Amino acid sequence: MSDDLQAVNPRARLFRIILSIYGIGIYIFLFAPIAVLILLSFNSSTVVGFPMAGFTTNWYARLSHDKVILDALEKSLFVAFWVTVLATLIGTAAAFPLVRANIKNRGGVRVFITLPIMMPGLLIGVAILVLATNVLHIQPSLRVAIIGQTVLATPFVILVVSSRLEALDRNLERAAADLGAGQLQRLLFVVLPLIYPGIIAGALIALTLSLDEFIVTNFIIGADQTLPIFIYNQLKFGITPEVNALATLMLLGTLAVTGGTFGALRLVKLLASTTKKTKRLEETASAEV
Amino acid sequence: MTVASTARDASGGPGEEERQRADVKKERREWRQYVGFAPAAVLFGVFFIAPLCLIVVYSFWITKNYELVPAFTKNNYATIITTSTYVRTFGKTVLMAFLATVAALALAFPFCYWLVRYVPKRLQRMGLLLVVLPFWTSYLLRVYAWVAILGDHGAINSLLKALGLTHQPIRLFLYDNPGVFIVLVYLYFPFAALTLYASLERFDWRLLHAAVDLGATPMRAIANTLFPQMRLAMVTAGIFVFIPILGEYLAPAAIGGTNGVMMGNLVANFFSGFLLPLGSAASVLIALVILIVLIIFRRSLDTKDIYV
Numbered sequence: 001m002s003d004d005l006q007a008v009n010p011r012a013r014l015f016r017i018i019l020s021i022y023g024i025g026i027y028i029f030l031f032a033p034i035a036v037l038i039l040l041s042f043n044s045s046t047v048v049g050f051p052m053a054g055f056t057t058n059w060y061a062r063l064s065h066d067k068v069i070l071d072a073l074e075k076s077l078f079v080a081f082w083v084t085v086l087a088t089l090i091g092t093a094a095a096f097p098l099v100r101a102n103i104k105n106r107g108g109v110r111v112f113i114t115l116p117i118m119m120p121g122l123l124i125g126v127a128i129l130v131l132a133t134n135v136l137h138i139q140p141s142l143r144v145a146i147i148g149q150t151v152l153a154t155p156f157v158i159l160v161v162s163s164r165l166e167a168l169d170r171n172l173e174r175a176a177a178d179l180g181a182g183q184l185q186r187l188l189f190v191v192l193p194l195i196y197p198g199i200i201a202g203a204l205i206a207l208t209l210s211l212d213e214f215i216v217t218n219f220i221i222g223a224d225q226t227l228p229i230f231i232y233n234q235l236k237f238g239i240t241p242e243v244n245a246l247a248t249l250m251l252l253g254t255l256a257v258t259g260g261t262f263g264a265l266r267l268v269k270l271l272a273s274t275t276k277k278t279k280r281l282e283e284t285a286s287a288e289v
Numbered sequence: 290m291t292v293a294s295t296a297r298d299a300s301g302g303p304g305e306e307e308r309q310r311a312d313v314k315k316e317r318r319e320w321r322q323y324v325g326f327a328p329a330a331v332l333f334g335v336f337f338i339a340p341l342c343l344i345v346v347y348s349f350w351i352t353k354n355y356e357l358v359p360a361f362t363k364n365n366y367a368t369i370i371t372t373s374t375y376v377r378t379f380g381k382t383v384l385m386a387f388l389a390t391v392a393a394l395a396l397a398f399p400f401c402y403w404l405v406r407y408v409p410k411r412l413q414r415m416g417l418l419l420v421v422l423p424f425w426t427s428y429l430l431r432v433y434a435w436v437a438i439l440g441d442h443g444a445i446n447s448l449l450k451a452l453g454l455t456h457q458p459i460r461l462f463l464y465d466n467p468g469v470f471i472v473l474v475y476l477y478f479p480f481a482a483l484t485l486y487a488s489l490e491r492f493d494w495r496l497l498h499a500a501v502d503l504g505a506t507p508m509r510a511i512a513n514t515l516f517p518q519m520r521l522a523m524v525t526a527g528i529f530v531f532i533p534i535l536g537e538y539l540a541p542a543a544i545g546g547t548n549g550v551m552m553g554n555l556v557a558n559f560f561s562g563f564l565l566p567l568g569s570a571a572s573v574l575i576a577l578v579i580l581i582v583l584i585i586f587r588r589s590l591d592t593k594d595i596y597v
Contacts, residue, residue: 012507016407023403026396027419029475033434034426036444040437049442051451094329101322113329116337118529119579120536122553123572126560127340130347130569134357151336154329214429215539219560231429235543239433247430254425 041244048239059245072230083149083210088203091157099165121215129219140222148216157202164198348569365570382552386534389473397481405489439463464546477530488522524589
């Protein structure tokens, strides 16, 4: 159709070229800081800046010996694990009534659920800090950080799982019920197998959000350090190549986790379809015999 | 059997009972359908709504010897409203959020238009994924990476020096408002792009075609067919960029220095300085701006497409 437009207006071609250059320019804008970050993690000078002095992998080697960083990594993973588990369970549970229950103002409920996403993290962080210290008398700690991050992550899980649930054909469940499946059986053998990509996507969002969360966590974590908090405390004394190396590794880590999960999902689908095919082939073969 | 059941129905005894039992069961089922909300309700109720209410309450309290004392005073608000630096910072924050929102939308629209119309369908998902990819790098580092671009030893200054254009590093961007503006637009551009893309992708391009057929120039066709349908998405995207910027405190601190201070920095400073009531009042003022924006645009807010 764009070709039709070009036929109508010869300037459309020029328009298209300009727009394409613009689009690529946007990608450069988006990736320049990340590229600079990765580039400078290999810079042999301790001064973070240009021009680069030389190439080194020294900063990466140093990271693996740094006890403080390894400790922060452990805490990050601990917090992320619990946030992922809690947000996925709570969010999936809430997605069902959101889609299926008899709610008069579903749009309103949706807006309410997105509130924690829209509200500036600063306000959420400060508010939870005040609640924990002044009312519940709990000192800021990893546990409070887990709760705070779960508040942030759960809405994403609800939104993703509910969109998957909406697309689900309810006749499949009715058919299962007709064939004698109880509620639990329908959930385990019909609904969950069909919506699990949504649940996994939600869990992934919760995981990556937790690993990177800084704004809320900074107020409520107390003396403990997750990786982003560690980086922040380092940056107070200026950006170092070591921190750049750490950030590069964190990027690779998140990419590996998300890429790996989606790859695994695809593999499962592929295996499922091939086993079905072979079964069908076997059946037809035996029928012919 | 039929005779027996008719007789029972006629007597009104057991049949009635059965019906009642069915009603109770139905009611219970109706109640049970909301059970899934329970954990989320506890989570959001205790750790989201209650804390925010607490902030509102504390904004009317006072501190004596570093202890919170219940009161009902408007002094905290009065202090903020009558201190000119606070007022100026507040105004600047709203203005900055507004300008960054406009810029993010203005950058995102042609970009998404390009993505939807001129990029082959199979590459579009990849293209969109690349927009979201920066979210997977540390937010902190994305902010600080700009220091390495805008700073004295930064990429821009090194380039200018190498080209022989300047000898002294120029400090136009770092440690001032323009730098904060650039970084805010950078941070929130993906929010705008995602929402606009979802709406553009659904647009029926035959409308545009028809307008051109009827003699409209392409620009006019876009303005008269596409823009009216994009209004909803524009508002939603705008809100999702505007609101978080109001509470932004890292980017202004890291990039803006003392000149770039925004409302979020004031709040953070009040709380770290144990000025709880004052910090609460400032937070409530930020929340009020958000509330006003949400009320004005409540009919246009479409949360269904976002993040899904």
